[in-house]
Amino acid sequence: MANGKWSGEIPVCEGKTCEALEPPANGRVRSLLLESGDAQWNESIVLQYGHQVEVECDVGFQLEGASILTCLEDGQWDETVPFCRPKGCKSPPLISHGFVTDSHTNISVINSTSNYYNRKIFSVYDDRNSEGEYETDEVVYDFGKQLTYKCETGYIFHHEGESSELQITCEENGAWKGETTECVMIECPTPLPLEHGKVTIRNSNSVAASDRRQNTSNVPHDGLVYLYGSEIEMGCEVGYRLTGPSILECMENGKWSFRESQCERVKCNLSTLVLYSDAPTPITENGSLNIGGNFYGDLADFTCKSGYRLTLPMFASSWSLMKLTWTCQLNGSWVLFNNIDTGSEFMDSILKTGQALCQPFQYKCPEPKEPDNGYILRDESSKNLTVGSTVKFKCRLGYILHVSNISTCQDGGQWSYDNTTCAPVQCQSHPAPYHTELVNVAKEYVYGNMLNYRCKEGYQAFGVLVSRCLATGKWSRVRGKCTRISCGKPPVRNGAIILGASYLYQDQVVYSCPPGMKVSSHPVITCLSDGTWSGNPTCEKV
Incomplete structure (x- = not known):
């Protein structure tokens, strides 16, 4: 200008600005240039080229799009404004023999599959894992949603307490929070032994404990695990009756369908026993009913006292019966045990007559038989x-x-x-005379038996070597005896001298010759069992 100044105002270069961003619904925007202590984002803040802002979502919502936006030189943002969508959890894992229900509606939302996890705190995030836990990538449950795991009928969760259901909750981070475990078949306790009876398996729903349990330290005494649906049958020994049902079933509460069955002895009511009465009656006069018991197999006898005989009016007077006997039967009734094929009509006819069963009678015995000998x-x-x-x-x-x-x-x-x-009469220990042996040995000896003895080698008998079994059970004296055989004095020739004065069996003598002579053979000779000497030495010149 003429005044030496520039016309107009000095131009200033201003940075290109971008439009202020509208925070997304359920979200907020903040400038990355602001310090942590500065005021929060507002629309009056001028954002120029290069400035950056960050978009965040409220709790329970997830950002869809870029979280950081940059102002470009042309005054445009490099990305479109993201939006916040509700955040939720994907389908929870599935367990074997179980299903998932809505906690509020109790409607099954997920059926069971073959995948299950053994006692695990699980967290399911948005991304599908490598094991394929989820059926879909879509978010199907809002945060805060509760679902309930339940087991099929006959199954229960395998963990402490064994509750019938477990709950999980969708957390704000999109993960399910809760505990779950596999569903195992319900077990019933091992049946107690049945006293006077036995327990048998009725169906095949019982398995060996070793096939089901890894830890066999607490295996039942019978080695079996009784699962839901198992049936057992109870049976009693003969003479016992079962109280309670004979077939028990393992129920879904882990208990048997009946608390306890027992075997009780079959008992007969004494009041139903014919002739039973607290006081004598005309029919039972001069007789008595002796009751051995009123359980199965026990007997009750009606007998007459001495001088009376049981007389039945429907039989001939010559017919005789010593007693009437009833036995307690398996069905709890008394049955007449005698061989009388008249049934209940027999006792009915007796009761109708009113005649005493025991009539005076003088018995006679048959001619006694003489014993042999x-x-x-x-x-x-x-x-x-x-x-x-x-x-x-x-x-x-x-x-x-x-x-x-x-x-x-x-x-x-x-x-x-x-x-x-x-x-x-039997004779026991037989005599044993000196230097003898028994000829006729036997296992036993009775009256009249004879024992014969002989002398041992080198002995000869004098008298009779015989003993007889007497009526007193003793043996007669043996009159004979055995003495040593004698060989006599040996011959002496040519001046020989004999040293020795006894010439009986096994005795020995020694030959000696005078000077200038010698014994012709061995100088010692022995008396033999046949009465001869073992040698015949003599003296001969040297």
Whole structure:
């Protein structure tokens, strides 16, 4: 200008600015040029070329797009403004024999598969892992969502407490938080031994413990694990009745369908026993009902007292029965045990008559039988052979009585002892005379047997070597004896001298000759068992 100045204002170069960014919904924008202590982002901040801003999402939301934007020289941002979408969790892992339900609706949302994880705190992040835990990459659950794991019927979670369900929660970081484990089949405790009975497996849902458990230190005594659905059958010994069901099933609560079955002895009610009464009746007069017990197999006998006989009105008077016997049966009823094929009609007819079962009767015993090698001693009381009569038995010489020497005629017409026998007297240790041996050896010796002896080698008999078994059970004396054989004095010739004064079996003598002569053979000779000397020496000139 004429005044020496420039017209107008001095131009200033201003940096190219970018439009202020609108924070995304559920998000915020901050300048990276601001210090941590500076004010928060606002739209009045001028952002020029090179300036950078960072976009962040609120908790529970995930940024979709670039998080940092840069202002370019043309006044444009290098990236479009990102947005914040809700953050969630992908499908949780699946477990064998289990499924996942919505905690609020109880509707199954994920079915079970063959993949399962053994007691694991799991966190599922957005990216699919190498094991393929997820069915889809899409986010299907919002954070805070709760899901519940449950096991199929008959299965339970395998961990302490063995609860029926486990819960997981979708966290803000997109991971599931919670604990899960595999579902294992429910086990029932090993059945207790059944006293007076046995327990058998009814189906095949029981497996060997070694096939199911790695740690076999607590294997049941029968080596089996009883799984859900197992059935066992209870059975009792003969004479016992089962109280409770015979078939038990392992239920889904880990218990058997019935607490406990027991075997109780079959018992018969005494009140149902015919003729049973606290006081005598006309029918049972002069008789008694003896009850041995009222359990299975026990007997009850009705018998008449002495001088009376059991008389049944429907049978002939010659027909005799010693007693009526009932037995307790498996069905808990009393049954007449005698060989009477009339059933209940038999006792009904007796009760209708009202006649006493026991009638006076004088029994007689049959003629007693004499024992072999014995005889019977009779007196006046034994001639009629009535009840109370007695007979005595005696054995012949050399025999001894076995059982009893007296037999009495008893009620019912039977002898108290009808098998009396006379056995030969036995002799035990036989004599053993000196220098003898027994010829006829036997296992036993009875009355009348003879023992024959002979002398040992070098001895000869004088008298009879015989002993006899006597009626007293002792042996007779052996009259003979055995002495040593004598060889006599040996011959002496040519002036020989004999040294030795005994010439019996096994004795020895010595020959000696005068001066100028010698013994012709061995000078010592021995008396032999045949009564001869072992040599015949003499003296001959030197």
